[in-house]
Amino acid sequence: MRRLALPLTLTMAVALTATAATTAHAAPADRDHHPRDITRQVLADGDGWGSAGDGTTGGSAAAGEDVVHVATLEELRAAVGPRDDDRPRIVVVEGLIDGNTAPDGSAISCADYAVDGYTQEDYLATYHPDVWGWDDPEGPLEEARAASQDVQAEQIRVDVGSNTTLVGADDDSELTGINLRVNDAENVILRNLTFSDAYDCFPGWDPKDGNTGNWNSEYDNIEISGSTNVWVDHNTFDDGENPGSELPEYFGSKYEMHDALLDIVRESDLVTVSYNHFVERDKAMIVGNSDGRTTDRGHLRITYHHNHFDGLGQRAPRVRFGQVHVYNNHYTLAGDLYQYALGAGKESQLVAENNVFDLHDGIGAGEIVYNWGGTDLVARGNAVMYEGRGRMSTVDLVAEHNELYPDRALGTEQTWTPEYVQRVQPVWAVRGLPRRVGAGLL
Structure with missing residues (x-):
């Protein structure tokens, strides 16, 4: 059994064809004027929680002067940043934009961000448990680490304002x-x-995180915080040239330079995450980032459908408080990072249906779910494929979890019914999903 990290945190179904479920429709006016323009497409009615409320249209109504193509970090930051009038805008990314690049095009290294005398070598020597013990790091060197982290944050953080569509021009974006x-x-x-690879040059050592301490980092590839009506679709999320499997270990723990691929936190609401490829990250996605943030109650309503969760370690997703519908996703469970896929956290209301779990490396069905302080999880129509067998078999995710973790047993009470659902496909139809997800396929 793998060691788990300790806790950190239909009123009416809309029936559409399977083809319609794979591609969002533009608004009626957009169909007439932009029949193939993905920059003007909007989230279809009934396509997950993101279609609730006022719906998610992004910058589809942008005037011509508010359609901007960007190729540098400075252009990106200026184009997508919050502004007073919140006019709709479309921002099209051309090619690769690297956050760790200066305005003159030169690369910025971790050493360039370091201030107040910080070096990794000194940090490791000072706070090694054999020297420092198991108390939290403190003093000038820890302060220098945090200050250096702030310098990097100012460079690589980009905020997106309201009524915005941010879209790649092609498969190289x-x-x-x-x-x-x-x-x-x-x-x-x-x-x-x-x-890709929103890495933190200055991870902090927390000797009290878990049984043996952990390195914690600051930056997600995407963080959705305090936001409403968001659609994340046909993207690829990965670690680029810094995969977690190749990061070194210090103090007996992996020197983790990444936080999450996609976190949704702090009273965010009405989000649809669809047709994305999430690749080989340990802590992939969290919904609600603290058991104590009770203001999240009534928020964090999210739909994940037709995504490929590929070689992730944990949190795909881990849920607190929210009403979260996870359906028709393909999970490839493999590798040394793996701990669990679906996490049922405090007051979570998680419905998982018609997902496929492709099991490798001896991972068993009981390891798909883990209870992080939740009470119930509704699971139906899910299937597993065991390595080498070539066929699917149905699985009761909750029963398998409860057999493996009887002291953390989950119930199956359904307290809400997913409303915004175009069509839940038969589970067998999900087997070919990995060929249809990610960037470059629109």
Whole structure:
């Protein structure tokens, strides 16, 4: 059994064809004027929680002067940032934009961000448990680490304002080393982009995190915080040239330079995450980032459908408080990072249906779900494929979990019914999903 990290945190179904479920429709007027223009497409009615409320249209109504093509970090930041009038705008990314690049095009290294005398070598020597013990790091060197982290944050963080569509021009469009934040915004669409390797040069050592301590980092590829009506569709999320499997270990723990691929937190609401490829990250996605943030109650309503969760370690997703519908996703469970896929946290209301779990490396069905302080999880129509067998078999996710973890047993009470659902496909139809997800396929 793998060691788990300790806790950190239909009123009416709309029936559409399977083809319609794979591609969002433009608004009626857009169909007439932009029949193939993905920059003007909007989230279809009934397509997950993101279609509730006022719906998610992003910048689809942007005037011509508010359609901007960007190729540098400075252009990106200026184009997508919050502004007073919240006019709709469409921002098209051309090629690769690297957050760790200076305005003159030169690369910025971790050493360039370091201030107040910080060096990794000194940090490791000073706070090694054999020297420092198991108390929290403090003093000038820890302060220098935090100050250096702030310098990097100022460079790589990009905030997205309301009524914005951010879209890749083609399959080469990529944001790497950038911490993209949809923060206190409304009506945002993110599509057809690769979000890669938002690495933290200055991870902090927490000797009290877990049984043996952990390194914790600051930046997500995307963070959605305090925002409403967001659609994240046909993107690829990965670690680029810094995969977690190749990071070193210090003090007996992996020197983790990444936080999450996509976190949705702090009273965010009405979000649809569809047709994305999430690749080989340990802590992939969290919904609600604290058991104590009770203001999240009534928020965090999110739909995940037709995504490929590929070689992730944990949190795909882990849920607190929210009403979260996870359906028709393909999970490839493999590798040394793996701990669990679906996490049922405090007051979580998680419905998982018709997902496929492709099991490798001896991972068993009981390891798909883990109870992080939740009470119930509704699971139906899910299936597993065991390595080498070549066929699917149905699985009761809750029963398998409860057999493996009887002291953390989950119930199956259904307290809400997913409303905004175009069509839940038969589970067998999900087997070919990995060929249809990610950036460059619109």
